Amino acid sequence: MKNKKIALLTTFALGMSLSPIVNANNESAFITEKNILEAKSVSIKVNVTYLGKPVEGARVEIINNGSALASSVTSVDGQTSITVNDYNGEETQLKVSKEGYKSQVLTGFILRDGSDYEFSLVRGTGEITTAVSNNVAEISEKSKEEIQALESKKEKAEEKAEDAKSEVKEYKEDAADYKEKTEAEKEKIAAAKKAAEEELEESKEAAEKAAMMEKQLEESTANEAVRKEQAEKRAESISALEEQKAKEAAAAAAVAAKKEAEKAAKEAEKEAKEEAKAKEEAAKEKLEAEKQRAKEAKEAAKAEKERVKEEKAAAKEAKAARKAAEKEAKEAEKAAKAEEKYTKKLSKLVRSQEKIAKKRAKLDKSQEKLDKKIEKGKIEVEEAREEQNEINEEHKELDEDLKEIAEDLEALKKKYGKD
Secondary structure (H helix, E strand, O other): OOOOEEEEOOHHHHOOOOOOOOOOOOHHHHHOOOOOOOOEEEEEEEEEEEOOEEOOOOEEEEEEOOEEEEEEEOOOOOEEEEEEEEEOOOOEEEEEEOOOEOEEEEEEEOOOOOOEEEEEOOEOOOEEEEEOOOOHHHHHHHHHHHHHHHHHHHHHHHHOHHHHHHHHHHHHHHHHHHHHHHHHHHHHHHHHHHHHHHHHHHHHHHHHHHHHHHHHHHHHOOOHHHHHHHHHHHHHHHOOHHHHHHHHHHHHHHHHHHHHHHHHHHHHHHHHHHHHHHHHHHHHHOOOHHHHHHHHHHHHHHHHHHHHHHHHHHHHHHHHHHHHHHHHHHHHHHHHHHHHHHHHHHHHHHHHHHHHHHHHHHHHHHHHHHHHHHHHOOOOHHHHHHHHHHHHHHHHHHHHHHHHHHHHHHHHHHHOOOO
């Protein structure tokens, strides 16, 4: 768990509800046997931020049965370290609080030495609670039951030991054969996947190029009023950005936070299981040597039989995977060719649009010259009217050409499924 960051946030920021998990085990259940989790000194680090920036002065507390085991305040970089002495693996609460922000509490919290925890705060009042469940209390009793069951099974294992040895040899031979077939299928899969990836990369590049050209064509025919309306909407959304970003940051890591905290609890359970396993091993050593040999022979036969089954299944799956990969490569190649055709036709429309733009620029210059003549009175009225009509007519023709390009674009996109 060292150097591992655990993001502790909450989904309340976006209006969702993360209901606390009620753990049926009481305090005493976690310390049923002293040799499962011995008391020790545990240190953790906590990093507190708001919208990605460090929060100074946030109070961080480790609480057990209403009393603070340890507390600290974050520094200017938003970080602090907390040490709890004589910690024996009990459930605690991890609480982060600061004025102007909602307090965040993690219940059912199992401390893991060297862990890093990150909180992203949300402005407001009240308290956000997230619960973590664990199964440490059940491990000791389960260990005793498993030892008793182990004792009862030894007698039966002795009778089957010799038969198991002969099965092991047969299973080993079958496993080697299936393993060789599996390796051959894996090589075919790798080749097919490589071909599919190359085709997919070419298809992506062509798609990106097509998207850029679509955007260029669509922008050339965009209505100015629509652009203004969009600009106004963007301006309105900026005022709510800070609050929304805070909510998004909190929601994004809420589920991961609970999961990682539960993972810390699982580590405590693992330690208890290891203690239980040690007890089982001690019980095994007390059994007679012949019974132990019989058990090992039976387990070896069972393992070899299972390995043969797995190798056979692996060979079958590898063959199926290779066929799927080859099919995927063919489909990727087909898609890449279609994208290439689409891009070429799209390029023709772009060139047509660029020619129209050049003609439009020339007309703008002619319009500018005519405007100057009219302004200075250096042209007759009828002559000015005639020239203006000609310019207007040419603009109209260009508008019709743009309309045709837009129609061709829609038809092209429909043909190649780009809608």
